[in-house]
Every structure is written in structure tokens, then in C-alpha cells.
Amino acid sequence: MKPENRTFIISGGCSGLGLATARDLHKAGAYVSLLDLNSGAGEKIVKELGERSRFFEVDVSDTASVEKAVNGSMEWVQRTGKEVGGVIAAAGVGGAAKIFDARSESPVPISQIDFVMNINLRGTLDLIRLVVPHMVKNKPTVPDNERGVLIMVSSSAAFDGQPGQVAYAASKGAIASLTLPLARDLARHGIRAVTIAPSLFESAMTAMLPEKARKSLERVMEFPIRPGKPEEFSSLVLQSIENTMLNGTVLRLDGGMRMPSKM
Template sequence: MKPTGRTFIISGGCSGLGLATARDLHQAGAYVALLDVNADAGKTVIQQFGDQRVKFFQTDVSETSSLEAAVNSTVEWIRQTASALVGVVAAAGVGLPAKIYDARTESPVPISTIDFVLNINLRGTLDLIRLAVPHMVKNDPLTEDGERGVIIMVSSSAAFDGQPGQVAYAASKGAVASLTLPLARDLARYGIRAVTIAPSLFDSAMTRQLPEKARKSLERAMEFPVRAGNPEEFSSLVMQSVTNSMLNGTVLRLDGAMRMPSKM
């Protein structure tokens, strides 16, 4: 499927992996709807891209009403551009590390911390998908195979080898990995594919918050290359997932052969 002249929704689209993806899709001639909670970042990105083929919608992916407003606004924009909604890239995510039990306070992790991570990483992903799919199934076939679109989700190395303090994060990213195949099977009859990318340590707003010691420890766990991934390396795999119709129902690890250690 070619992205040119077609519309993609990207959550978390104004920083890190989402922004790199938006840039590549825009350069390929796509229309891009950027969903992000950070209004200042949205304004900055619009200034960089220009207002042709790009829209920003301030969105809290943990709130259904906010997502509904963003998707409805995107659909209204599509009516003006006559550019079909063919793709969703669910890249909004948070970390918020916390161990299940804190020996210092002799208390479990607050359920509010778990809810915060799950609501953005998992619920927000599913909510965006379920709101976008009804519009995608109405597309005319885009290829000889009858393809109508693609959904690309973001998991993590933590889904497979999460570290201490990543119980909520690993649960959210493991769930995204697990839902990939059933989602692809749900949507196969409509010609809509589902692909998940599971990156390891990548340069992003979330990983920049890591202490330098923790970051260096993770980099040493990389086999090759021994460094954090670049957002452009992530977005290039997104572009391959868009254009290669045989990528469906699968989780693609993008990790430099990294297996995260139990201890830093």
C-alpha cells in the first residue's frame, strides 16, 4: 500500500518515534493527523511541517471523549481533502517505573500508577483503533488484494524481558504484543492489517528521563550496534510495514539483539 495522498493518524505524533514517523509519512506525500497531549509541541511541529497535509489535535489518549473528538475532526478534514484514512500509528506511551512493593514505605505500588500506565499504553491504543476502524472499513480497495489500511502499534522489549520496576509497563506492552494477531484476524475480512513494532532503547522523550547510569547500562546490553536506536530507524520500519502487505499479525523486534538485564 502506498501512503501518497492518503491519511494517517499518529498518536504521540509530536515527539520521538511518533514525530519521526510523521516526518517520513509526510515526506512520502501522506496527509498526517497528529494526536498529542502537548499543545506547545503540536504548534512547533506544525511550524516545522507547514500546514499543508498536516493537522494537530490536542488529545489525551486515556480519555475516550478526547480521542473521539480527534478522530471526528480527522474525518471532517478527510471530507475536505478527499484523502482516505488508511493508517493508524499508535505511538503514545509512558513509562513511570515502580516496583510492585516498596520496602522503604512498606506499601504496594499505588493502583493509580498502574492505571496511568495501562490507560495510556494499552487502553489508549485499543480505544484509538476501535474508533478509527469503522472509517477504514468503508475505504474502496487500495490494492489488487483488496487492502484497505494498516494499524501499527508500539510494544517494547519490556514485553519479553522486562526489568525490575516495569511490572505495569511490561504488562501494557505485553498486552499490545498479544493482541496483534487476534486484531489482524478480526480485520482480515476487511483487508486491514495489524503490525506491532517492539523497540528496545531508543532516543525519545521517555528514555531521556532515564538517569545516565541506567542508560549506559542498557546500552551495554546491546549486542550491535552498541547505542540507543534513532527515531528514524523506527520510522523506516513503520514505512516498510505500511508498504509491505505481507507484514500482518506479527510483532517485529527492533532491538539490536538486546535482551534487557535483570539488574542495572
């Protein structure tokens, strides 16, 4: 599938990996619908990208908020005539906390687990389930009868999570696990599902890492010895859109890095 003259709905589209993806898709001739909580950033980016972009203020953990943004995106699609080619579910949070805090002698608050799971996992599935009914109505491409692609974001933590990443690893592991069943669910409709699992990448979330943690991660990097760049993530998104044989799979984007069990 070529991204040109198709609409892509991107959650977390106003920063980090989502923003890099929006910019690259826009360069490729796509229309981008940006879903994000940061209205100030959203307005700035739409001004930068111009007419082939729209911003919707969204809390991905709130179904009513997601539904409103999807409806708004579809109204825009009806005006432009540019079908929804795909979803890039890039909204996510970290939230490090061990399951038991020895200092306070108490378990992690369930509200903290819910916060991470609701954004990373529930928010991804909620967005996808609301967009898919529109995608199945797309005119299929020739020769493969493709109607769209769903691109999700997992993490190295899905495979080798560190202490304090129980909730985060659970949310990202679930994304990795649901990729194949989702692809199988939607195969008859010509809709693919692909997940990208990045390691340490430059983003607003990783910018908050303590220097000690960052240095510890750099010591276990193979090559290159640096965090990934958002543009390296977005280039893989474009390849996942254009390469129809990518389906039901999780693509590790980590330079051979495996996260250590201890800092």
C-alpha cells in the same frame, strides 16, 4: 499500500518516535493527523509540515478526547478526499515502580498502574476502535483489496522486562498479544495489524533515564552499541505500511539487545 495521498492518524505524533514517523510519512506524500497533549509542539510541527498536516490536542486515556480528535480528523479527510490509510499508535509512558516498595513497606499505588495501562493499552485500543469504522469504508486497493493498516508500539520490556517494569511490561505485553487477534478480526475487511517492539531508543521518555541505568543497558547491547534513532523506527513503520505481507506479527527492533534482570 503506498502512503502517498493517504491520511495517517498518529498518536504521540509530536515527539520522539511518533514525530519521526510523521515527518517520514509526510516526505512520502502522506497527510498526517497528529494527536498529542502538547499543543505548543503541535502548532510548531504543523507550521513546519504545512497543509498536509493537522494537530489535535488529545488525552489518549480519555475516550471523549480521542473521539473528538478522530471526528476532527475525519472532517479533514472529507475536505481533502484523502482516505485514512492507517493508524500509528505511538503515544506511551513509562512509570517505573516495583510492585512492593520495601522502603515504605507498601504496594505500588493502583493509580500508578492505571496511569500506565490507560495510556499505553487502553489508549491504543480506544483509538483503533474509533478509526476502524471509517477505514472499512475505504475503496480497496488492487490486487489485494487492502483498506488500511494499524501499527502499534510494544517494547523489549514485553519480553524481558526489568525490575520496576511490571505495569509497563504488562501494557506492552498486551499490545504484542493482541496483534494477531486484531489482524484476524479485521482480515475480512482488508485491514492489517503490525506491532513494532523497540528496545532503548532516543526519545523524551528514555531521556529521563538515570545515567547508571543507561550505562547498564549499553553493556548488554550487541550491535550497534547505542540507543536506536527515531528515524530507524520510522523507516520500519513505512516498510510495514508498504509491505502487505506484514500482518499479525510483532517486529523486534532491538539490535539483538536483551535487557538484564539487574542494573
